[in-house]
Amino acid sequence: MTPSPAASLRTTIDPDEVDKFARLAETWWDPDGPFRPLHRLNPVRLEYIRSKLIQHFGRDSRSFLPFDGLRLLDLGCGGGLLAEPMARLGFTVVGADAAAENVRVARHHAANIGLAIDYVHSTAEELAQWGERFDAILALEVVEHVSDVGTFAAACATMLKPGGALVLSTLNRTLRSYALGVVAAEYLLRWVPVGTHDWNKFLRPSELARALRGVGLELSDLTGMSFSPRSNQWRLTDDLTVNYLGLATRSRA
Amino acid sequence: MTEHVIGADVIIVGGGAVGTTFAAMTASAGLSPVLIDREAPKTLAAEPFDGRAFAFSYGTKRILETMGVWSALDNDAEPILAIRVSEERSPFFLHYVHDDLGPDPLGWLVESRHLRRALHDAVARSGVRFLAPASVEQDTRDAYSGIVTLADGRRLRAPLIVAADGANSPLRTRAGIAVTKWDYGQIAIVTTVVHERPHRGIAHEHFRAPGPFAILPLRGNRSSLVWVEQPETARALLALERPDFDRELRTRFGDFLGTVESSGPIWSYPLRLRLARRYVAPRLALLGDSAHTLHPLAGQNLNLAFRDAATLLDVLVDARRRGEDLGARDVLERYERQRRGANLAMFAATDGLNRLFSNDRLWLRGLRGLGLAAVDRLPGVKRAFMGYARGSGGNLPSLARGESP
Numbered sequence: 001m002t003p004s005p006a007a008s009l010r011t012t013i014d015p016d017e018v019d020k021f022a023r024l025a026e027t028w029w030d031p032d033g034p035f036r037p038l039h040r041l042n043p044v045r046l047e048y049i050r051s052k053l054i055q056h057f058g059r060d061s062r063s064f065l066p067f068d069g070l071r072l073l074d075l076g077c078g079g080g081l082l083a084e085p086m087a088r089l090g091f092t093v094v095g096a097d098a099a100a101e102n103v104r105v106a107r108h109h110a111a112n113i114g115l116a117i118d119y120v121h122s123t124a125e126e127l128a129q130w131g132e133r134f135d136a137i138l139a140l141e142v143v144e145h146v147s148d149v150g151t152f153a154a155a156c157a158t159m160l161k162p163g164g165a166l167v168l169s170t171l172n173r174t175l176r177s178y179a180l181g182v183v184a185a186e187y188l189l190r191w192v193p194v195g196t197h198d199w200n201k202f203l204r205p206s207e208l209a210r211a212l213r214g215v216g217l218e219l220s221d222l223t224g225m226s227f228s229p230r231s232n233q234w235r236l237t238d239d240l241t242v243n244y245l246g247l248a249t250r251s252r253a
Numbered sequence: 254m255t256e257h258v259i260g261a262d263v264i265i266v267g268g269g270a271v272g273t274t275f276a277a278m279t280a281s282a283g284l285s286p287v288l289i290d291r292e293a294p295k296t297l298a299a300e301p302f303d304g305r306a307f308a309f310s311y312g313t314k315r316i317l318e319t320m321g322v323w324s325a326l327d328n329d330a331e332p333i334l335a336i337r338v339s340e341e342r343s344p345f346f347l348h349y350v351h352d353d354l355g356p357d358p359l360g361w362l363v364e365s366r367h368l369r370r371a372l373h374d375a376v377a378r379s380g381v382r383f384l385a386p387a388s389v390e391q392d393t394r395d396a397y398s399g400i401v402t403l404a405d406g407r408r409l410r411a412p413l414i415v416a417a418d419g420a421n422s423p424l425r426t427r428a429g430i431a432v433t434k435w436d437y438g439q440i441a442i443v444t445t446v447v448h449e450r451p452h453r454g455i456a457h458e459h460f461r462a463p464g465p466f467a468i469l470p471l472r473g474n475r476s477s478l479v480w481v482e483q484p485e486t487a488r489a490l491l492a493l494e495r496p497d498f499d500r501e502l503r504t505r506f507g508d509f510l511g512t513v514e515s516s517g518p519i520w521s522y523p524l525r526l527r528l529a530r531r532y533v534a535p536r537l538a539l540l541g542d543s544a545h546t547l548h549p550l551a552g553q554n555l556n557l558a559f560r561d562a563a564t565l566l567d568v569l570v571d572a573r574r575r576g577e578d579l580g581a582r583d584v585l586e587r588y589e590r591q592r593r594g595a596n597l598a599m600f601a602a603t604d605g606l607n608r609l610f611s612n613d614r615l616w617l618r619g620l621r622g623l624g625l626a627a628v629d630r631l632p633g634v635k636r637a638f639m640g641y642a643r644g645s646g647g648n649l650p651s652l653a654r655g656e657s658p
Contacts, residue, residue, distance in 0.1 A: 029396065031582050039583060046575040064283055064573050085576025112397040113412075113578070 014147045028079025028105050038081055038141070044225055044234045045140060045245070046085055049167050052221060052247045053136055056165045065090035070135040073159065075124055076142035080106035080117065087115045091136070095119045096127060124155035133161050140169040140245075144201045149211045157215035163252040166217060169225070169245040173202035177242045205240055212248045221247040261287040261382070261411040262579055263569070264401050266389055266424055268292070270307075270365075271541035271558040272417030273372040278320055278566050280379035282658055284573065287409055289401070290385040294373055304445045304517035305365040306477035308333070308456075308469055310556040311357055316563050316652040317371075325371040331470045332358035334454030341461045358454070362469050362477060392424060394536040399580060412580035414537050415565070420527050422543035428534040435526035439464045440487035442480040443520040445471065446502070449511025452476055464524075466505055475516070480505065481524065491521055528597070532589040536580035538565060545596050557596050563650035564591050570658040591648065 027033035051061070059066040068090035074083040077095030079102060087093045087110075095117055097103050103121045110117045120127070124139075137156050146152045156166050171177045177199070203211075209219040223236050225243040236245075265276050268290025276288040309317075309330070317323040336359055376383055384403070391402040392414060399414040416424035425432070446468075457468040464481025471477055480502075482490065490501055499514045506513050527546040532539045541558030568588045569579055577584050651658040 043575065043577070043583075046577065050575055062574075084578070088573075088576035109397075114398075 014145070028081065028102070029109055035079070035081075038078075040227075041225070041234050041243075042081055042085075044236055045082065045169065048223060048236060048245050049082070049086075049138065050089065052167065053165060056247070056249065057135070067091040067136075071133070072136045072138065073127065073132070073134040075137060075139040075156075076145070077106055077119065078102050080109055080119070082138055082140060083117050083119075084110060084113065084115055086138070087117050093117045094127075094132070094134070096122045096124070098123055124152055124159070128155040128158040132159055134159050135161055135164050137164070137166045139166065143168060143170045143203060143208070144197065146201075149203065149208075150214060153211045153217065154215045157212075157217050157250065160217070160250045162250055164250045166212075166248040166250075167245065168208070168248065169243065170208065171197065171202040171243055172241055173199065173204050173207075174241045177202055180242050205244065205246070208246060217248040217250055219246050219248045221245075257408075258400075259287060259382075259407065259409045261285050261409060262573075263287075263413045263415055264399065264409050264411045265289065265415045265417055266392075266401070267417035267419060267543075268294070268383070268385060269417060269419065269541075270368060270372060270555060271562055272415075273369075273376050274316075274320075274322075274559060275415060275417060275540060275562040275565070276381040276383070277322070277372065277375040277379045278562060278652065279569065280376075280381045281320065282566060282570050284569060285382075287382045287384060287411070288376065289387050289389060289403070289409075290383070291388050293386045294376075294383060304520060305443060306362050306445070306469065306471060307365060307368060307555045309361040309363055310553075311360070312649065312653045313556045313559045314361055315655060316559050316650075319652045319655050319657070320375060322371050322375045325374060326363055326367055329367040329472060330361040330363045331472050332454055333360040333362065333456045333470060334358055336456045336458065338458045339460070341459070359456075362471050364471065364477075389423070392427065394428075394534070394580075396535075399536040412536065412578055413569075413585075414580075415540055416537060416543045417540045418543055420525070420542040420546040422539065424537065425529060425539055425543050428537050430534055430539070431530045433526070433528040433530065437524040437526065438484065439481050439524040440484050441522045441524055442478075442482065442487055442490060443522065444478050444480075444515045445517050446476050446478050446506070446513050447516045448474050448476065448513045450474070450509075452510060461505075468506070474510075476510075478502075478506075478515075484523070487521060491519065532593055533582070533585035535582060536585075538585055538588060540565065544592075547596075560595070560650065560653065561588075561592050563652040564588060566652065567650045567658045595648075 028035050030036075031039045050066070053059075054061050054066050057067070057070065066089055067086070070091050072086050072091040072093050074080075074086065074093060074095045077083045077097045080095055083093050083095035083106065095103075095106055097106070097119070098121070100121045103119045106117070107119045110119070137160060139152075139156065143149055143152060160166060205219075205222050212219050222240055223245045224239040224241070225234055225245060226237045226239055227234050262284040263279060263286045265272050265279075265286055265288045268276075268288055272288060272290070276286045279286045314323060317326065384407070387407070388404045389401055390404045393400045393402075394414065398410050398412055401409045401414060403409070414424065416422050416428075418424055441464075451474055452468075452470040454470050456470060457466075459466040459468075463483045463486060465479070466481065467479040469477040469479070490498060493501065495515065498519070502515060503513060525546060527542075529539055529544045532544045540561050542554060544561065545554075545557065547554055547557070565588045568584065568591070571587075572579055572581075572584045
């Protein structure tokens with residue numbers, strides 16, 4: 001069942017963007033399909049999320065179920081590439097995506113692989129209005145696709161419980177990110193379809209920090225991700241000029 | 254739904270040395286394995302002395318130590334303190350002494366009966382679900398899980414199936430993984446010999462034109478013999494009555510350990526090479542002999558299998574900590590990337606040695622003599638060569654570093 005938002009509901013979703021991903025949804029789980037770049041990126045993203053959240057929530061780093069008892073929202077969940085690992089690590093997971101097709105793909109996949117994940121066709125703003133609350137929120141490769149970062153950040157802040165944590169990732173707005181994230185990834189290497197990214201929507205870390213601070217969230221960590229052609233793998237780095245991850249926390253008070 | 258399906262993290266098919274080891278290590282790491290073998294565990298553990306032995310590298314010993322299995326083997330394992338490599342009709346020989354490399358022996362000889370008992374105890378201790386006797390009727394693997402149906406109708410489901418079902422792996426064949434095969438045209442005769450004088454921990458590798466003749470020290474005044482011959486000679490030897498066989502044995506063995514005679518069963522194996530082109534398929538990973546069977550010249554098959562097992566364990570524990578699907582292709586390819594290249598390098602080394610020495614041409618013999626002498630005089634080269642054969646070089650998996658993953 002798909003919740004139907006009131007027509008007047010203010011949403012940060014850009015309809016052109018929704019269509020674009022819906023067309024690709026069927027092939028989310030094919031590691032050599034159109035989402036190959038995300039599959040390649042996933043191990044480092046998971047590494048970051050896991051280590052930062054274990055640290056933040058004071059959990060056991062050797063446990064296979066470190067997040068037992070915590071509730072997590074995966075915004076822009078797509079086919080469930082992050083939501084499923086989070087469920088395996090013990091989180092009670094809600095996955096939300098603005099594209100109905102993605103939600104259908106994700107539900108189908110989770111059911112077949114035997115994971116209980118609540119997938120909803122919804123947006124951050126809607127979920128916030130319904131009074132949903134979470135210990136952790138993931139918004140990876142999402143903020144560069146929303147139309148208003150401030151509104152998006154406010155919705156996240158509303159949904160985070162005191163002491164909660166938000167993990168984000170996006171692309172920096174630099175010449176290098178234009179060269180690598182748009183020209184190379186879309187046109188030359190064909191990693192992602194042409195038109196996936198609008199460079200003007202990329203965020204500088206300072207802009208992200210400001211937007212988060214404005215809604216009472218403190219950006220406590222920034223880590224770069226870079227692709228090494230030699231090892232053919234992504235790794236975490238200090239270099240924030242192209243792809244970067246961030247951890248924002250809500251104070252306990 | 255009335256049908257009961259047994260769920261697990263990994264289904265391990267094959268309860269030989271590598272299958273039981275992998276089952277025990279995954280269970281100890283907190284994963285949930287199911288181990289399947291055709292033979293009942295009691296039959297296996299109760300099998301009498303079968304005359305076979307394995308040469309453990311330092312790396313293999315380290316893995317077993319970390320697993321807490323070595324203490325059960327220590328009393329029965331014989332350390333190799335020196336290796337003497339010689340060649341028929343050549344005055345040169347190579348002499349490796351463990352002091353060249355450090356305080357540890359060059360390897361350990363462990364009889365298969367002792368290894369089997371220790372591993373079955375480890376499997377029981379670590380709480381592995383061991384289904385045996387049970388045979389695999391069918392295995393299916395799709396985007397979501399691997400399913401194994403047993404001949405008695407039971408069904409098992411896991412994200413990953415591990416094939417530890419030997420050199421002729423039926424799972425590998427059903428997965429359509431191609432294999433590079435090579436028949437060396439040699440037969441290895443394997444038995445235990447009892448000798449009058451102590452071996453003093455020295456292993457002998459004697460290269461003869463038909464194939465190597467290796468004497469490996471066991472506990473007491475006993476050695477494990479690996480005697481490689483051309484098929485016709487081997488068949489003739491195997492057809493002999495025991496006293497006649499022993500007489501032939503003495504002509505090859507010599508009298509440096511006094512009187513020798515064979516003891517226990519005599520085994521023979523055609524020497525074949527089997528190299529799987531891929532170590533993984535969707536929701537399937539090949540382990541040990543199912544992925545590679547090398548020439549037994551350097552005795553590396555078991556050591557490589559243990560290294561495979563410890564590496565796959567690292568990959569799976571790492572994946573589980575990230576919440577990844579244990580049977581996902583990118584996860585399995587991490588294992589393949591780490592092991593396939595390393596195993597191929599060992600293949601090239603052992604195959605090259607065998608080809609070089611199983612040849613009677615005069616000029617080659619001169620060259621070999623020079624080669625052996627040169628390696629013997631260059632300590633650096635010798636150390637590197639030995640370190641590699643001992644399994645202490647390269648990227649070590651956690652268990653081989655003495656750590657839990």
